Amino acid sequence: MTQPFLLRRRDFVRLLGAGGAASLFPGAPRAAGPLVRALPSSEESLPLVGLGSWITFNVGDDPAARNDCARVMEAFFAAGGRMIDSSPMYGSSQSVIGYGLSKLGMREAVFSADKVWTGSGRRGPTQIEESRRQWGVPRFDLLQVHNLLAWEEHLPILFGMKAEGRLRHVGITTSEGRRHGEFVRIMESQPLDFIQVTYNPLDREVERRILPLAAERGIGVIVNRPFRQGALTRTLEGEPLPGWAADIGCRTWAQAILKFIIAHPAVTCAIPATTRVDHARENMAAAIDPLPDAKLRRRMASDIEKRA
Amino acid sequence: MSAWWTYAPGDLLLFSERTYYRMFELHNAALWPAQVVALALALAVALLMASGWGHRVRAVGAVIAACWLFVAWTFLLGRYAAINWVAPWFAALFIVEAALFAAVAVAGRPGALGGRWGPAQVVVFAAAVLAQPAAGLLAGRPWRQAEIFGLAPDPTAIATLGLLAVAPRGSRWLLLPLPVLWCAVSGATLWTMGAPDAWLAPTAAAFAMVAPPLLRGRTAGV
Numbered sequence A: 001m002t003q004p005f006l007l008r009r010r011d012f013v014r015l016l017g018a019g020g021a022a023s024l025f026p027g028a029p030r031a032a033g034p035l036v037r038a039l040p041s042s043e044e045s046l047p048l049v050g051l052g053s054w055i056t057f058n059v060g061d062d063p064a065a066r067n068d069c070a071r072v073m074e075a076f077f078a079a080g081g082r083m084i085d086s087s088p089m090y091g092s093s094q095s096v097i098g099y100g101l102s103k104l105g106m107r108e109a110v111f112s113a114d115k116v117w118t119g120s121g122r123r124g125p126t127q128i129e130e131s132r133r134q135w136g137v138p139r140f141d142l143l144q145v146h147n148l149l150a151w152e153e154h155l156p157i158l159f160g161m162k163a164e165g166r167l168r169h170v171g172i173t174t175s176e177g178r179r180h181g182e183f184v185r186i187m188e189s190q191p192l193d194f195i196q197v198t199y200n201p202l203d204r205e206v207e208r209r210i211l212p213l214a215a216e217r218g219i220g221v222i223v224n225r226p227f228r229q230g231a232l233t234r235t236l237e238g239e240p241l242p243g244w245a246a247d248i249g250c251r252t253w254a255q256a257i258l259k260f261i262i263a264h265p266a267v268t269c270a271i272p273a274t275t276r277v278d279h280a281r282e283n284m285a286a287a288i289d290p291l292p293d294a295k296l297r298r299r300m301a302s303d304i305e306k307r308a
Numbered sequence B: 001m002s003a004w005w006t007y008a009p010g011d012l013l014l015f016s017e018r019t020y021y022r023m024f025e026l027h028n029a030a031l032w033p034a035q036v037v038a039l040a041l042a043l044a045v046a047l048l049m050a051s052g053w054g055h056r057v058r059a060v061g062a063v064i065a066a067c068w069l070f071v072a073w074t075f076l077l078g079r080y081a082a083i084n085w086v087a088p089w090f091a092a093l094f095i096v097e098a099a100l101f102a103a104v105a106v107a108g109r110p111g112a113l114g115g116r117w118g119p120a121q122v123v124v125f126a127a128a129v130l131a132q133p134a135a136g137l138l139a140g141r142p143w144r145q146a147e148i149f150g151l152a153p154d155p156t157a158i159a160t161l162g163l164l165a166v167a168p169r170g171s172r173w174l175l176l177p178l179p180v181l182w183c184a185v186s187g188a189t190l191w192t193m194g195a196p197d198a199w200l201a202p203t204a205a206a207f208a209m210v211a212p213p214l215l216r217g218r219t220a221g222v
């Protein structure tokens, strides 16, 4: 299912022109792109690691911090990344992403994953248009109903936008195991392209019902909170990596966690958030072969559980 | 927000500690030298309250109203709203508090903010004005990020609590709730962020609510 992905040449050339990615980051892994996985509902493939923006990109009008975020995006794109996830809930993150995309000339290359987050269906289209304006993209690649908020009202609007060609994919999100029962019912009854859930070696409830159901129904899976918002990586910091880490090409715990996640066959993409260029590169570098098999994944989960 | 019960406090924290305190740095840099004016106004409040001047309630009420309005406009709407979508509601609270102080100023009832201040009240007010910047420095934040009375919400609220320490009961019922509410909100935000001085504003609020009534007997004659 996986194959190497390369940035389209014109996008990469534009990236070099925008910020001189190669010269800024001489050590960046560029030889082979990240592993990709095909979206079940379309022809397209996506790199197995994307980029979140909750908290990390909500830096307001601070010019220095906005440029820091643009540098993280630059490193992410230079390493072959495509999906960036945001939401109107995330304060200024959308406009910061828009700033980065425009600065880097990556509006076409990005796979824009945003959300609709309002309790009123009527306000949805206005909010979506405002989000699109902040991103500066012609249309979203994916719009998700954030935390199932007013999903009955939003989903028909999103499916309508998709039918009219104003949106490419439709999804729903939840996190930290919230409302999984209702989530499953929506997966069973709606023609979704994507779901977004929390999944990592410690939060594995989705393995029981949601991931198999997604595979069965051809729904792409985006994984949020891979590091439990950094708590998991902080807990593991300083712990020596077990022997299996080198076997699957992991230099850090963060990479081991990401490999654990993206090796699940139902997962399309994990979206760690970061404020750091080196972490963006490190995370993207997890999307390379080899990935752990089912047996090793069980061992990884148990080793991480023991340390957490 | 629908299904609010599924959110933990940490889920509602939209920004990092770094971003939060950088806001004050940018705010201070943009407003300099307004800090000098603001602290001069705080000094003026103390001097006016310590003076026997008949119009001190008008003057002090106007200064405090202006401070709450200025913070609402320049900080809560001008900066905080960019990273926190609840900030416009906070600004509304600040504008209401400004309006209440403006009303007290316009009414100009001589005893509305309490009797003439003695040294003890001046010290309480000075401590309230200086508590927040001092706590920031002690917490290891650079002085450029200092939160200053009249420019930033927490020290404005805490100084207002200090001002109201010896105010009569009627004025306290009118003017105390919103600063107390703000201190609770800010304390919760800072606590979620893991700031070491998160306790300061809620402690000031608790102190402002409890201590003055207990001490009232001793200050009644002032």
Ligand SMILES: NC(=O)c1ccc[n+]([C@@H]2O[C@H](COP(=O)([O-])OP(=O)(O)OC[C@H]3O[C@@H](n4cnc5c(N)ncnc54)[C@H](OP(=O)(O)O)[C@@H]3O)[C@@H](O)[C@H]2O)c1
Binding pocket: A051, A052, A053, A054, A055, A056, A085, A086, A146, A147, A173, A174, A175, A196, A223, A224, A225, A226, A227, A228, A229, A230, A231, A233, A254, A255, A271, A272, A273, A274, A275, A276, A278, A279, A280, A282, A283
């Ligand atoms: N309901 C929803 O729709 C929902 C809910 C939650 C999250 N999300 C999405 O999912 C994304 C990811 O979740 P999250 O941001 O909550 O948490 P996360 O990605 O699990 O963790 C982010 C934290 O991990 C740290 N980190 C990143 N890379 C690292 C590395 N290589 N080594 C060590 N630490 C690293 C970051 O710190 P540094 O800055 O120091 O790297 C950051 O503080 C969000 O940004 C958001 O886009 C959606």
